[in-house]
Amino acid sequence: MNPPTSETGSQILTLLASLMLVLQLLLAVQPMLVTNIRIFALQSLLLAAIAGVVGSAYHAWHVYVIALLTIIGKVLFLPWRLERLVRQIKIEQEIHPFVNMPASMLICGALTVLAYVVARPITSLERLGNNTLAIAIALLLTGFFLMINRRKAITQVLALLTMENGVMLAAIALTTYGMPLVVEIGIFFDVVIAVMVLGILVFRIRETFASMDVSKLNELKW
C-alpha cells in the first residue's frame, strides 16, 4: 500500500521533527516576545520542510502545495502580523511566566516522556519516520503547558499555533500524504482568520485594560 520509504528520507524526517520539538522547548525558556515569534516561524519552516521531503519521497504534488501554504501562512504572514501587533500596542518585551524557567523545562521534559508513552501503542501505524507521532503529541502537550503558563495574550496565541503545528505534523506522520487538499486549504484559511480575529481581540483588550496580561481577566466567576 505505502510506497517503500527511503531510509535517508525517514531519517531526515525524524531529524526535522525532533528539531521542531527542540524549538518548542526553546519557546518554553525564551523570555523575549519577538524572539518567541521568530522561533515559531522557524518551527513552521521545519514543518514546511517535512512536507517538502514527503512530497519528493512520494512524488505527491499536493503535499508540495501544503508546504507552500505553510511557508506563506505560518512562516511569513502570521509572524509578520504578530510582530506588527507587538509594535502597534507597544508592550514590554519580556514575558513573565507563572512557572520559572528551570521548572518549565522540567515540566516540558516530563510531558515529552508522557507523549512517547502515549504514542507507543500506535507507533506501528506511523507511515513515515519513526517517532514523528510521539513528537506531534509532545508538541500538543507542551503547547498546552505553554498556554497555561503565559500571562500575555499574544504568547497564548503563539502556544495555540504551536499546538496546531503539532496537529499538522501528526497529519503527515499518520497519513503519509496529509489530508485531502480542500481540507488542508480550509484549515490554512481558518488559522489565518483565527489569528486576525485574535489580533483584533488582543488590541481591544489592550485598549480597555491598558495591559495584555490575561491574568487580569478575572471578573467573571462561576
Added chain:
Amino acid sequence: MLLTSILGVPFVVGLLCAIARPRALVESLNIAGFVSALALGVKLFKTVATDNGTAVTEWDEFLRADALSAWMVLLISVVSLATSLYAVHYFRRGLAAGVVNERRFREFYVLTPLFATGMFLVVLANNLGVMWIAVEATALSSVLLVALYNRKTSLEAAWKYVMLGGLGLVLALFGTIFTYAAAIGKTPGETLPSFNWSRLVAMAPQLDHHLMTLAFIFVLVGYGTKAGLAPMHTWLPDAHSEAPSPTSAMLSGVSLKIAVYALLRFHIITMACLGSGFSRNLLLGFGLFSMLLAGPFILVQKNLKRMLAYSSLEHVGLICVAVGMNAPLTVFGALLHMGYHALTKPVLFFAAGNIHQQFHTLDFRRLGPGLVRTMPVTALLLGLAAVAVSGLPPFGLFVSELTVIAGGFTSNHAWVSVVILAALIVVFCGVLNKLAGLLLGPSDGAQPRETISASNVAAMSLPLGTLLLFTVWLPGSFRQLIEQAVGIIRGMP
C-alpha cells in the same frame, strides 16, 4: 441546487450587509435572508421526509443532507429568523441609548449571517474535515459577537471563549485526523481514502479500531468543549451572559447543538466500528455529569443570563444522556428535545435582553420583585418560557423529557432515568424559584413602565406559539423525519 442555496443565501446576505448603507436595508436583508433560509429548510425537510430518508447530495457528494441534517437545518433557520426579528428593536434601542455604536451595529448584521452560514455548512458538509473547518468558522464569527459591547467583562468572556474553543478545536482536529488515518489502507487501490462521512460509515467495521477509539476520545473532548459539556463548560456561562441577547440566543439555541451534532457523526462511526458501547457510555457519563453540575450552579446563581446559560448546559447534558442510552425512544426524545429547546431558549434570552435594556443590570438582587408590574409583556413571556424550559406541561419540553425518561425505564437504564429526574427537579426548583422572586410580588413603583414594540413581541411570541402548536400537534412528516434521524444515529438507517 437546494443545499447550495441554503448555504449561499445567508452568505450573500452577510456580504451584502457589509456594503449596504441604510440601517433599515441591513435589517430587512437579514430578515429576508433568514425567511428564505427557513423556506429552503422546509423544502429540504419535505424532500428528505417524503423520499423515505434518502440523502440529498450535491457537488459530487461534497454536500449531503440526510434526515439528521435536515432536522438541524430547520433548527438553525428558525432560531436565526427569530434572532433577526428580535435584533431590529434591540439594536435600535441600543443605538438610541448609545450602548452600541454604528460600527458595532454593522458588525452584528454582517457576522450573524456568516455565523449561520458556518452552522449550515457544519450540518451539510459530508467531508469530516470540512465539517471541522465549518465549526471553527462558527467559533471565529461568534467571538467578535460575544465581544460586541467591548466592556471589560465581555472581552474577558470572548477571550475565554476563543482560547478554550481554540484548544477544543485543536483536539477535535487531532481526532478528525485520527479518524482519517484509521481509514487509510483499507480500500485497495486508493492512496487517499475518501474523507466523506457516508463512505466512512459504510466501511466502519474495517476501520482501525485502536485509532478510532483514540479519535473518539479526542473528538469528544474537542467538540464537547464547543458543546459546553462539563467539565469543559467554563466558557459557556461567560460567553452567553456577556454576548448581546440576540447572539446569546443563537449560541444557546443552536450553536451548542451544532457541536453535539458534530459529536454525533463521530459517535455513529465509532459505534459501527467498535460494535460496543464505548462511545455511548462516554456520552452518557459526560451528559449526566453536565446535568448534575448545572443544578447547584442554577440554585446559587445571581445573574439572569448566567442562570439561563447553566440551564442550557443541563439541556445539552440531557440530549447527550438520551443519545447515550441509545434506545429508540430516548434518541427520539433527544432529537425532539433539541427542537423544543431551540424554540424556548431564544425567548428567554430575548426577555433577558429587554430587562437589561430597561434596568441596565441582570442581577437578581438589584432587579428585585414585581417585574410583572413594570414590564408586563416581557414578564409574561419570560414566565411562560420559564415554565416551558423547566419541563412543565403544556409545553413540549415536558413531552420530550418524559419520552427520554420513559425510554430509560424501558431499556434497562432505570438508574439513569432516576438520576435525570433528580437533576431535572433541582433545575426546576432553581429556575422557578429565581424567576418567581424576580417576576412576582409587589414592585417599589418608582420604575417607569416598559415600552415594547410590535416586532419585539412578535419575535418572542412566535417561537413560543410554534412550540405550543408543535406540542399538541406533531405533524406526521415531522415524526417520520425524526424517526429516520433516530435510525441514522442508532446505526440502522
